Amino acid sequence: MSDIVLKEVKKTSIGGQALIEGIMMKGPDKIATAVRKPDGGIEVKESTINQIFKNKFFKLPLIRGSFVLIDSLVTGVKELMYSAEFYGDDYEEDAFDKFLKKVFKDKADTAIIYASVIIALIFSVGVFILGPTLLTNLAKNVIHNTFLLNLTEGVIRVSLFVGYVYLVSKLEDIKRVFMYHGAEHKTIHCYEHKEDLTVENVRKYSTLHPRCGTSFMINVMLISIIVFSFFGWPNPFMRLVIRLAMLPLIAGLSYELNKYVGRCEKENILTRIISYPGFLIQKITTKEPDDSMIEVAIEAMKRVIPANGEDDTW
Template sequence: MSNTEKKEVKRTSIGGQALIEGIMMKGPERIATAVRKPDGEIVVKESEINQKFKHKFFKLPVIRGSFVLIDSLVTGVKELMYSAEFYGEDYEEDALDKFLKKVFKDKADTAIVYVSVIIALLFSVGIFILGPTLLTNVIKGMVDNNLILNFVEGIIRVGLFVLYVYFIAKLNDIKRVFMYHGAEHKTIYCYENNEELTVENVRKYTTLHPRCGTSFMINVMIISILVFSFFGWPNPLMRLAIRLAMLPVIAGLSYELNKYVGKCNEENIFTKIITYPGFQIQKITTAEPDDSMIEVAIKAMERVIPRDGADDTW
């Protein structure tokens, strides 16, 4: 928070995602997606949350993290596709989308969402998990210390992620998405500080938020260094198998860490240390929004605030 009075802070579970000229907010009961159409009108789509993982098993600490991640990816891709529909001239269907529509017909939209998530996961695992371990293997003959090898692998992983974020931030369309990302964070901060959701109130808050998905990704990479260190440095094939097998554990631990940070006072020294790496990357993935973007974020937030006194805290 910047230049604001100290006040009681609401530890809300409400989160969001920046879209194409829009923002999705997810509360405890509903999901709301607000998009500013090319003609300037803000359209809002609201839906009830479908509890896909109702069994208690899926809510156990650490275990729940992987399922929350998958659910978030599916929801995110679905809402991203919805926002892109308003800009059809700029965002044309590719060959894969056309193929899936031909094969799945009336269920094509669902198929496209899940295939997109699978492709995104394969890309992420290949570039940021498997790639670094293969690159690090090059120095195996020069370094005979398992901890150092795992540390180098982790540094390469973080470095690749930072470079990826840095270069996509140069794209004009992505710059606007990152501005909407900043509007999302500012609006959540305003709500957490129990202030009326107005453009003036929202604007004064920071764009850096501890529960951001960017911070989650950085936590995944840092925690992976610690987890993978327990398995030494076996042959490449075994190493790849271990990294794939441990991904759900790492995702689960990262989720619990983000959840813990969301509950803590931001002035807590431990919280400051944990959030510092993520905040540095958020300086790339968020930007100061204009007033029109904040208006969109407010529209989405207003729809997901719990009604009838329902609880939205962690």
């Protein structure tokens, strides 16, 4: 547990995402994406934040979680595509991308981004939400308690997710992405501890961070066990309807928990409990970066720190 202890620090809402040989950092006002180019230099692109869902309704507690997720996915795919452009010889377009470019022409990049997000959501919901409930249905003649059925479904869901992440982590390209993921977290920790953003300072911090998207995902799966238990174990069709209908609420609850942990200036027993499952999975999705990766993270981080040092995006 020594490597995941949170000290009393000034927290920030600045977050990021690991890319192909790069890192995207998102601050209160803008986004900065830094990529290590094939020639060894660092290219940095800055852009203002342009939220998809701007109405105040989409920012209400519990409501905002789902919309923040969609907004983050769109931004993440966009910046991932940008980083891939530097490695065009290694990352060729697939047939689907070519088809979209043929159909949408000058709007193809936007179409590819939204199509990628939709496919990712369908895959995630199908495999990790609907799949486990159909598998658990095979055990309904053996397990008669509705809570135990929902618990079994939850165990299958978490096992599928952890198994998927573990298998993906064995891919060479993904290993480097996970190293950049670690660099992102270490740099945010360094900033939160009010230290100068140098490679030496960043290097000593943990690769685990409570506001990570991995923690959000595992919280979604754990909270779903509790929420779905309130609806018993109806027929398969109704279960599918209920699970789809409850996803926005579950995502909202998970987002608020992550936000609570992110705002706490001092660790307490509740933040430990909330953070622990996510930290366990982050041991797979983050790896120790090398100094060149930390340099990329620092370049991105420096560009999004508010000029007045105040972070009012909570």
